[in-house]
Amino acid sequence: MVGLILDDIAGLIRSAEDYASELITPPLRLGVTGLARSGKTVFITALVHNLVSGGRLPFFQPAAQRRLIRAYLEPQPDDSVPRFPYEKHLETLTGSPPRWPESTDRISQLRLTLEFEPTALIRRQFGTAALHLDITDYPGEWLLDLSLLRMSYESWSAESLALSHMRQRLQVANDWHAFLGSVDPDADEDEALAITGAELFSGYLRKCRMESHLIPALSPGRLLMPGDLKDSPALTFMPLNLAPGAESRKGSFHAMMARRFEAYKTHVVKPFFIHHFSRLERQIVLVDALGTMNAGSAAIADLEKALASVLTCFRPGPNSWLSLILGKKIDRILFAATKADHIHHTSHQRLEAIMAELVRKASIHAQMSGAEVQAAAVAAVRATREMEARDIGRTMPCIAGVPLPGQTLDGRMLEDGQEVALFPGDLPELSELSESGAAKAIEDASIEFLRFQPPIMTAEGFGAAPVLPHIRLDRALQFLLGDKLE
Numbered sequence: 001m002v003g004l005i006l007d008d009i010a011g012l013i014r015s016a017e018d019y020a021s022e023l024i025t026p027p028l029r030l031g032v033t034g035l036a037r038s039g040k041t042v043f044i045t046a047l048v049h050n051l052v053s054g055g056r057l058p059f060f061q062p063a064a065q066r067r068l069i070r071a072y073l074e075p076q077p078d079d080s081v082p083r084f085p086y087e088k089h090l091e092t093l094t095g096s097p098p099r100w101p102e103s104t105d106r107i108s109q110l111r112l113t114l115e116f117e118p119t120a121l122i123r124r125q126f127g128t129a130a131l132h133l134d135i136t137d138y139p140g141e142w143l144l145d146l147s148l149l150r151m152s153y154e155s156w157s158a159e160s161l162a163l164s165h166m167r168q169r170l171q172v173a174n175d176w177h178a179f180l181g182s183v184d185p186d187a188d189e190d191e192a193l194a195i196t197g198a199e200l201f202s203g204y205l206r207k208c209r210m211e212s213h214l215i216p217a218l219s220p221g222r223l224l225m226p227g228d229l230k231d232s233p234a235l236t237f238m239p240l241n242l243a244p245g246a247e248s249r250k251g252s253f254h255a256m257m258a259r260r261f262e263a264y265k266t267h268v269v270k271p272f273f274i275h276h277f278s279r280l281e282r283q284i285v286l287v288d289a290l291g292t293m294n295a296g297s298a299a300i301a302d303l304e305k306a307l308a309s310v311l312t313c314f315r316p317g318p319n320s321w322l323s324l325i326l327g328k329k330i331d332r333i334l335f336a337a338t339k340a341d342h343i344h345h346t347s348h349q350r351l352e353a354i355m356a357e358l359v360r361k362a363s364i365h366a367q368m369s370g371a372e373v374q375a376a377a378v379a380a381v382r383a384t385r386e387m388e389a390r391d392i393g394r395t396m397p398c399i400a401g402v403p404l405p406g407q408t409l410d411g412r413m414l415e416d417g418q419e420v421a422l423f424p425g426d427l428p429e430l431s432e433l434s435e436s437g438a439a440k441a442i443e444d445a446s447i448e449f450l451r452f453q454p455p456i457m458t459a460e461g462f463g464a465a466p467v468l469p470h471i472r473l474d475r476a477l478q479f480l481l482g483d484k485l486e
């Protein structure tokens with residue numbers, strides 16, 4: 001008993017100390033999210049690496065004005081969240097040969113401290129200033145789960161089944177569909193059956209995740225990344241093939257699945273919004289816009305819907321459950337089209353315009369207001385170089401890089417380790433996007449898309465340490481935190 005009280009007092013003193021230190025060096029909480037494989041891990045690794053190692057950041061004002069004194073990693077601020085394994089990811093990206101990091105399976109966080117010289121004379125009197133940047137990497141699919149709170153198990157089942165019957169997903173849903181055919185929702189509840197079904201259903205979601213053409217938005221998000229909740233009842237459920245208007249009988253398999261769906265909302269969806277999401281102040285949403293455009297019109301439509309859902313989380317209705325728990329509201333959101341190194345720089349502005357158009361359409365649904373929203377095109381790690389090729393008297397802007405093994409170009413299998421140059425194709429003109437045919441123009445854009453190996457690091461200047469090259473990472477940094485380093 002005494003021990004407990006002493007522990008509590010010690011905890012209180014600690015949190016008072018934390019509070020005092022936060023007053024001196026306030027943290028800025030930046031959320032990095034995006035759908036599966038959109039480039040979150042690579043983005044955070046490259047961002048930290050460029051800041052810590054003095055990368056070239058001409059559009060990030062504190063660096064350009066030589067006011068950024070140093071950036072360094074500090075111990076993880078939040079004891080309950082795993083640390084973002086920065087060193088491991090950097091080692092993978094800069095190893096020999098360089099490789100892309102593995103897919104992430106849990107939320108993670110990292111604290112970076114930036115020491116800088118303030119611009120205002122009065123603040124300079126007190127010496128240098130510091131900002132803690134707390135970066136949280138979490139999957140965009142967890143934001144999509146917000147919409148589950150408004151759904152009954154029956155309507156979620158119907159929607160999920162319809163999605164799994166889309167042409168693009170039908171084949172990977174085969175095993176799970178076969179299983180569903182053998183299940184009677186009205187039979188008695190059965191744990192073994194629930195485990196098998198949930199494994200098949202989450203296996204189907206995971207397969208969709210690995211193949212970008214299989215429509216990007218996947219939910220329930222935690223089934224893709226169970227982390228510590230693996231095998232818990234709150235994740236052991238799946239949609240069922242129910243007759244319209246079917247009601248569940250007490251003790252039936254249908255009732256069991258509906259109960260677990262509710263447990264998922266209570267024990268998984270809500271806690272994420274309460275403990276993590278509500279603390280964020282700035283947000284970057286990474287979007288693999290090029291990959292989605294390459295996957296066709298259904299994928300683009302699905303992405304638009306997903307972006308609208310994401311925006312709804314940032315600005316929920318005034319009296320909604322979420323608005324009540326949101327502390328400081330997110331005041332800046334950057335939607336960044338990633339992997340811009342897949343196209344020539346002459347197309348970067350067009351990619352940015354496409355991203356802005358996708359966000360504009362999504363904002364109409366979400367009735368976005370209050371936060372400053374921007375669109376950008378970035379490559380956190382630039383894996384290609386640019387070159388020009390001549391074809392029938394015309395100069396073609398090309399990109400060149402070393403493709404990852406096992407890919408084909410124009411029907412030909414590419415040789416391992418050999419650099420290839422390709423003309424990636426044209427994105428629509430800005431003028432085409434401002435007309436009503438914007439969606440069609442985006443759909444019609446055909447991009448030649450290869451996956452490239454990460455680059456070999458280069459030294460940016462005389463005596464400088466080698467740094468991973470990027471495209472427009474500095475502009476993203478300026479929007480996300482430039483004003484906090486004034």
Ligand SMILES: Nc1nc2c(ncn2[C@@H]2O[C@H](COP(=O)(O)OP(=O)(O)OP(=O)(O)O)[C@@H](O)[C@H]2O)c(=O)[nH]1
Pocket residue numbers: 034035036037038039040041042043100101102103104105139338339340341342378379380381382383384451452
């Ligand atoms: N060329 C290029 N490829 C990139 C870049 N960023 C990401 N990629 C590619 O996209 C893949 C996914 O990147 P990640 O950073 O792992 O994406 P993620 O969003 O963390 O993925 P999950 O953790 O699986 O959700 C990488 O394996 C690379 O192939 C980039 O800046 N340039």
Ligand SMILES: [Mg+2]
Pocket residue numbers: 040041042102103104
């Ligand atoms: Mg990741």
